[in-house]
Amino acid sequence: MSPLDHYGLDQHWLTEFEKLSQKTTLARVVRVDRGEFDAVTDSGIVRCTGTGICTGDWVTLDSFRLAATLPRRTAIERASAGSTSDTQVLGANVDTVVVTVASDTALDLGRVERYITLVWGSGAVPVVAITKTDSGSVAEELVLAAAPGVEVCTTSAVDGSGIDSLTAHLRGTVALIGPSGSGKSTLGNALLGGSVLETGATRSADGKGRHTTVRRELVPIPSSALVLLDTPGLRSVGVQGSEDAVASAFSDVDELAALCRFGDCAHEHEPGCAVLAAVDAGELTERRLGNYRKLLRENAWAMSRQDARARSQKLREYKQISKSLRVKYAIDGRKR
Known part of the structure; x- marks a missing residue:
C-alpha cells in the first residue's frame, strides 16, 4: 500500500493527476512553512520548496519543487x-x-x-x-x-x-x-x-x-x-462564502422565508412576513434572526470587496497593456 493511501488518495485525484505531465510526482501537502513544505509521496514524506499552497492541497513535484497544484475540491x-x-x-x-x-x-x-x-x-x-x-x-x-x-x-x-x-x-x-x-x-x-x-x-x-x-x-x-x-484556534472568523452558505446554516429561516408574502421580503416590517410571524410565535429567536441578517450583510460586503478587487486588477492589466502598446508604437515609429 502506498503512503498516499493513508492521506486520502482516491480515484478523483488519480484522474486529475493523469491530466498532467507524467514526468512529475503526485503528492499531498501535509505541512507548510515559509517557502517550504512537507509532502507525502509514494516514497514517504519529503521536504520541498514552493509557495501559494495550503495544507491539504494535492500537488505535483519535480525534483522536490512544486510543479503544479491540482484543482481544489473544497x-x-x-x-x-x-x-x-x-x-x-x-x-x-x-x-x-x-x-x-x-x-x-x-x-x-x-x-x-x-x-x-x-x-x-x-x-x-x-x-x-x-x-x-x-x-x-x-x-x-x-x-x-x-x-x-x-x-x-x-x-x-x-x-x-x-x-x-x-x-x-x-x-x-x-x-x-x-x-x-x-x-x-x-x-x-x-x-x-x-x-x-x-x-x-x-x-x-x-x-x-x-x-x-x-x-x-x-x-x-x-x-x-x-x-x-x-488547526490553530480562531479569534475571529470572517464569512466569505455565498448566500447559499448562509441559507444552509440558517435552513430554518430560509424555509420560513419561502412562505413570506413578498419574494424580496427583508424580514424587517413587511406585511405577511412568515419569519417575523415565527419570532412573534416564539418559534424563532430574535437573536438567531439578527445573526442571520448580520451574516448576510457581512457576506454581501465581502463579495463586493472581491468584485472591487477584480475590477482593480482588470484596470491594472488594461493600463499595462496600453503602456506596452505605446512603447511598441513608439519603437515602430522610430524604425520608420
Whole structure:
C-alpha cells in the first residue's frame, strides 16, 4: 500500500493527476512553512520548496519543487478582518469539518452559527462536537437549534464517551476548527488514539485557551480511512462564502422565508412576513434572526470587496497593456 493511501488518495485525484505531465510526482501537502513544505509521496514524506499552497492541497513535484497544484475540491476560507479583500485558506480538500464547542466555557451561539456558515461555504460537511462534557455542561438543545440539519455529538476525551458516535459521522479528510481552549487538539488526540497533538490548559481567569496548535498539519487516523487536520484556534472568523452558505446554516429561516408574502421580503416590517410571524410565535429567536441578517450583510460586503478587487486588477492589466502598446508604437515609429 502506498503512503498516499493513508492521506486520502482516491480515484478523483488519480484522474486529475493523469491530466498532467507524467514526468512529475503526485503528492499531498501535509505541512507548510515559509517557502517550504512537507509532502507525502509514494516514497514517504519529503521536504520541498514552493509557495501559494495550503495544507491539504494535492500537488505535483519535480525534483522536490512544486510543479503544479491540482484543482481544489473544497477550501475552508475566511475573509480578512481588515479592510482588504484578501482571504485566508485554512485547509484544502477537506471533506468533514468538526466545529468544537467547549462545555466548560460560556456558550456563544452566534460563533457556532458563524463557523457552520464558514463550513457550508467551503463545500465540506459540518459536524458539531460538544467537548469537555466531563467538566461542564452545555444546553444541547440550544446548540441543536443553532445547527439545523447538522449532526451534534457530545464528547469527552477524558472518559472517551461520544468519540465512537462522532467518528461514525466523519468522512475523508477531517478538519477541527473552533476557538482556542475549545478542546480541538485534545479531541484530535482521542480520535488518533494517543498524545500526537500538543495540548494546553485554559486560563482560569477567563476560560480562554492558549494557542498550542501553531500550524496546520495532516495526520492519518490509525485503523481508518480518515485523515485529521488540526488547526490553530480562531479569534475571529470572517464569512466569505455565498448566500447559499448562509441559507444552509440558517435552513430554518430560509424555509420560513419561502412562505413570506413578498419574494424580496427583508424580514424587517413587511406585511405577511412568515419569519417575523415565527419570532412573534416564539418559534424563532430574535437573536438567531439578527445573526442571520448580520451574516448576510457581512457576506454581501465581502463579495463586493472581491468584485472591487477584480475590477482593480482588470484596470491594472488594461493600463499595462496600453503602456506596452505605446512603447511598441513608439519603437515602430522610430524604425520608420
